[in-house]
Amino acid sequence: MPYVNIKITREGATAAQKRELIQGVTQLLQRVLGKNPATTVVVIDEVDTDNWGIGGETVTDRRAPGR
Structure with missing residues (x-):
């Protein structure tokens, strides 16, 4: 039985x-x-x-405006 784990950032991927x-x-x-x-x-x-x-930094910080 294959098991696949997909990890994505929580940014609004839709159910579809x-x-x-x-x-x-x-x-x-x-x-x-x-x-x-x-x-x-x-x-x-x-x-x-x-x-x-x-x-070495969070995605939140990397995506901060003005970077």
């Missing part, structure tokens, strides 16, 4: 976009690896930009 991600990843695993879609698990975690760091 998340559905598309789940369907697309499931189809990709079926096509490339022959995995059964009925047993493929996809989880999307949304992380606040204050809790996501790149290069």
Whole structure:
């Protein structure tokens, strides 16, 4: 049973976009690896930009106006 965990920043991904991600990843695993879609698990975690760091700073700080 494949398990895929997608992590994105919490910035308003719509339910439709998340559905598309789940369907697309499931189809990709079926096509490339022959995995059964009925047993493929996809989880999307949304992380606040204050809790996501790149290069020693938060995404919130990196995206601050005037940078």
